[in-house]
Amino acid sequence: MHAIVDHIQSVDFNAGEETRRYLDTLTKPPGSLGALEELAIQLSAITGELKPSVTPPAVVVFAADHGVAAEGVSAFPQAVTAQMVANFANGGAAINVFARQIDAQVEIVDVGVASPLTLPEVTSARVRHGTANMVVEDAMQLDQAIAAIDVGIAAVNRAKRAGAKCLIVGEMGIANTTASSAMLAVLTGESVASVVGAGTGINPQQQAHKVAVIERAIAARSANAQAPLEVLGKFGGLEIAAMTGAYLAAAAQRLPTIVDGFIATVAALTACRISPAVRGYLIFGHRSQEPGHDVALKALEAKPLLDMGMRLGEGSGAALAYPLLQAATAMVAEMATFTDAGVSDKASS
Ligand SMILES: Cc1cc2ncn([C@H]3O[C@H](COP(=O)(O)O)[C@@H](O)[C@H]3O)c2cc1C
Numbered sequence: 001m002h003a004i005v006d007h008i009q010s011v012d013f014n015a016g017e018e019t020r021r022y023l024d025t026l027t028k029p030p031g032s033l034g035a036l037e038e039l040a041i042q043l044s045a046i047t048g049e050l051k052p053s054v055t056p057p058a059v060v061v062f063a064a065d066h067g068v069a070a071e072g073v074s075a076f077p078q079a080v081t082a083q084m085v086a087n088f089a090n091g092g093a094a095i096n097v098f099a100r101q102i103d104a105q106v107e108i109v110d111v112g113v114a115s116p117l118t119l120p121e122v123t124s125a126r127v128r129h130g131t132a133n134m135v136v137e138d139a140m141q142l143d144q145a146i147a148a149i150d151v152g153i154a155a156v157n158r159a160k161r162a163g164a165k166c167l168i169v170g171e172m173g174i175a176n177t178t179a180s181s182a183m184l185a186v187l188t189g190e191s192v193a194s195v196v197g198a199g200t201g202i203n204p205q206q207q208a209h210k211v212a213v214i215e216r217a218i219a220a221r222s223a224n225a226q227a228p229l230e231v232l233g234k235f236g237g238l239e240i241a242a243m244t245g246a247y248l249a250a251a252a253q254r255l256p257t258i259v260d261g262f263i264a265t266v267a268a269l270t271a272c273r274i275s276p277a278v279r280g281y282l283i284f285g286h287r288s289q290e291p292g293h294d295v296a297l298k299a300l301e302a303k304p305l306l307d308m309g310m311r312l313g314e315g316s317g318a319a320l321a322y323p324l325l326q327a328a329t330a331m332v333a334e335m336a337t338f339t340d341a342g343v344s345d346k347a348s349s
C-alpha cells in the first residue's frame with residue numbers, strides 16, 4: 001500500500017484548463033453542455049490528454065462478509081453474500097447486465113466471504129473468513145485491513161494491464177451498510193442516526209436497532225477519527241478496504257474511476273483521507289437513496305451524475321453513469337470548432 005500512496009500525484013489541472021479553453025471553440029454556446037463539459041475537463045485533468053478515451057471500462061466487484069450481521073442489522077441473512085457471488089459468476093446479477101450493456105469486463109474478487117467458495121470465475125483473495133463483530137471486537141486487525149487494501153490494488157493493476165481505460169468498483173457484503181455507516185459517522189463526526197438507512201430494506205424499528213448497534217460499537221472501539229486505517233480496521237469490511245485500495249491504485253495509475261453508491265463513497269472517502277490527491281480521479285456516478293450517501297458526498301464536495309432512486313450497490317449506479325463519460329470524450333473528439341464549421345462565434349448584441 002505505502003508504495004502506491006507514494007506514487008499518487010495530483011491530477012493535471014493545466015491539462016484540464018486547456019480542455020476548458022478548447023470546449024469554448026466548439027460549435028455550441030460556451031458552457032451549454034453543462035456538467036458534460038466539467039466531466040470532459042476532469043477526464044483531461046486525470047489523463048493529461050486533451051482527447052482521452054474511457055473505452056474499454058472494467059468492473060471489479062469485491063465480496064466479503066461482516067461479523068456484525070449477527071446483530072440482525074440487515075433484511076437478508078449472511079449466506080446471501082456467497083449466493084450472490086455465485087450469481088455474479090453466472091452472469092445473472094444487475095451488475096452483470098449493466099456491464100454487458102457497456103462492454104465492460106467483470107472481475108469478481110472474494111476478499112473475505114465467510115463460507116467456502118470454489119468458483120473458477122471468482123478470484124480467490126480471501127484475507128479472512130469475514131470480519132469480526134464490531135460490537136464485540138475490532139472488525140479486523142490493521143495488517144488485515146492493509147492486506148485487503150493490497151487485494152484491491154492488485155485487482156486494479158490487473159485491469160490496467162488488461163487495457164482498461166476506466167474503472168468501476170462494486171461490492172457485495174451483507175451488513176456492509178452497517179460497517180459503512182459506522183465508518184462514516186466516525187470519519188465525519190456526524191450522528192449515527194443521520195447516516196443510517198434501510199440498506200436492503202429493514203423497517204423503521206429495525207433501523208432504530210441498527211443505530212443502537214453502531215452506537216454501541218463506536219463507544220466500545222474508541223477509534224481515532226483522524227486515523228482512516230484505524231477506522232477501517234475497527235468498523236470496516238474487507239471489501240470496503242479492497243475498494244479503498246482500488247481507488248488509491250486508480251489514482252496512482254491515472255485511471256478515471258466511477259464511484260458507485262453509499263458503500264463505495266465511504267471507501268472513496270477513506271482513500272481520500274489516506275491520500276487527498278485521490279479526490280481528483282473520482283467521478284461520482286449516482287446519488288443512492290441511502291441517507292448517509294449525501295453526508296459522504298458532502299464530505300468529498302462531490303456532485304453525482306445521476307439520481308435514479310437506486311440503493312443496490314454492486315457498482316450498478318456507476319455502470320449506468322459510464323455512457324456519460326463516453327459522451328464527454330466523444331464531444332471533445334468529434335465536435336466541429338467554430339472555425340472548421342464556418343459558424344460565427346460572436347453572440348449578437
Ligand atoms: C439479493 C441482494 C443483492 C445485492 N446486491 C447488492 N446488495 C447490497 O446490499 C447489501 C447491503 O445492505 P445491508 O447492509 O442491508 O445488508 C450489500 O451486499 C450491498 O452490496 C444486495 C443485497 C441483496 C439482498
Ligand SMILES: O=C(O)c1cccnc1
Pocket residue numbers: 177199200260261262263264288289290293310311312313314
Ligand atoms: O448505495 C449503496 O451502495 C447501497 C445501498 C443499499 C444497499 N446496498 C448498497
